[in-house]
Amino acid sequence: MLKSKATIKDVAELAGVSIKTVSRVTNQEGSVRKETLQRVTQAIEQLNYQPNTAARNLAGRKSYALGYVYDNPNAYYVLDMQNGILEECRERGYELVIHPCSATNESIIDELATMVKKSQLAGLIISPPLSEMPDVLTGLDQLNIPYIRVISASHVDGDTSPCVYINDRDAAYEITEHLIQQGHEKIAFLRGDECHRSSHERKIGYLEALRNYGLMADESYQIDGSYSFEFGVAGAKQLLALQDPPTSIFSCNDEIAAGALFAVRLAGLDVPSQIAIAGFEDSPFSRQTWPKLTTAAQPTISIARKTTASFIKYLANQQSGKAKLDAVPHLQFKPQLVLRESTLLDGDNSNVE
Incomplete structure (x- = not known):
């Protein structure tokens, strides 16, 4: 079944050409080979593609x-x-x-x-x-x-x-290193959204620090989630329910860290004497909690x-x-x-x- 509205990418894929070639055809630039023109035209007709006239002729006068x-x-x-x-x-x-x-x-x-x-x-x-x-x-x-x-x-x-x-990778390394230097060996990591490269980069920095200091990267301490307060709450509760819970939590951003702090204090634990929590980005969340959050300032x-x-x-x-x-x-x-x-x-x- 066809989509309700075909895109320029759909036309390019069906015709086996680039998006720019489709644009040349719809703009009637005249610089497309005859057989290519036929393939693109057939794809346009087959998909019932309707190019938006406002998207044509992108080159124009100098813009400010x-x-x-x-x-x-x-x-x-x-x-x-x-x-x-x-x-x-x-x-x-x-x-x-x-x-x-x-x-x-x-x-x-x-x-x-x-x-x-x-x-x-x-x-x-x-x-x-x-x-x-x-x-x-x-x-x-x-x-x-x-x-x-x-x-x-x-x-x-x-x-x-x-x-x-x-x-983000080196900054995450420094946060993890700081937790290690504070005496923590059981360091958990709450990761943000999968679609954000920052989630991966910050986790890599975390794992590199553990490895360089000879600490085990316990998979049960590594929880994937989203950049949200709610995930911080849920992730921290999951960590605290472990038979051997961590002594510190590195959260992928301050919003997650604020949620983790909320869950930890709800469980009656003191921060940082019983469990330490760090965030990332230095957003207002990091300064509106009590205690205030260790973080990495991103200007x-x-x-x-x-x-x-x-x-x-x-x-x-x-x-x-x-x-x-x-x-x-x-x-x-x-x-x-x-x-x-x-x-x-x-x-x-x-x-x-």
């Missing part, structure tokens, strides 16, 4: 507007990204279009192409998980839509597109501003013909360890924020 595209469960992260991008755009005379969307939408490429054309955007700033989805990036590349992406990684070999790397507003400034410069170089491969922006940030009372025993407060 950017789009921020996101699908992220962390409201604090999204708000900080929006504010940082908006501040930089205002200083540089750019407009900003904010576009929430669903990363699982099968028509996501058509949706983004339409948005770029309707709003006459110069390019897109993309955050996780969209920025970490190969199909989305390939679709944008084939439609020649400029973008810069923010991803969780220290680097990506061979990456030729503008990118901002957040080194999202600063990251957003520098990302935007770098992208605008890159776009200007492209438009002037000065762009070079070695000039493609690749920025790197590493969240910094912030020590607070949730992991520090009495008398060890010399480095507390």
Whole structure:
């Protein structure tokens, strides 16, 4: 059975061509071989594909507007990204279009192409998980839509597109190392959403620290879930129900950590003397709990501003013909360890924020 609404990706797959080729056909550019044109036309008819006229002819006059595209469960992260991008755009005379969307939408490429054309955007700033989805990036590349992406990684070999790397792995290593240095050997890990690369990177850092200090990575201490307070509660309850529960919990973000703290205190345990809890990101959750949470500070507003400034410069170089491969922006940030009372025993407060 056919989908209720075919996408440009569906047409490309059925015809065995790229998304860009389908775009050339629907735009009647005349640069497509006859046999290819026939295959694409047949696919369009078979799928009853209706190209959106607003998504055609993406190339146009110079634009002074950017789009921020996101699908992220962390409201604090999204708000900080929006504010940082908006501040930089205002200083540089750019407009900003904010576009929430669903990363699982099968028509996501058509949706983004339409948005770029309707709003006459110069390019897109993309955050996780969209920025970490190969199909989305390939679709944008084939439609020649400029973008810069923010991803969780220290680097990506061979990456030729503008990118901002957040080194979550090393930051997670430092948090785990801190817990080990506090005397903990039974360290649990509550992981975030599967579709976010940050969940994997932070777990890798956690496992590397355990391995380097000669500690066993107990699988019963590693629970997969989502970036939510509710998962933190449920995950902590699951850990406390173990015959040999952990003495510390490293949560993949502060919201999970706040939920874990709630469950632990509900169970009548003291933090940190009976169980220590650490989070990640330094969101308001980390400062609104009692005790306050040890975490890794991710300066999202600063990251957003520098990302935007770098992208605008890159776009200007492209438009002037000065762009070079070695000039493609690749920025790197590493969240910094912030020590607070949730992991520090009495008398060890010399480095507390």
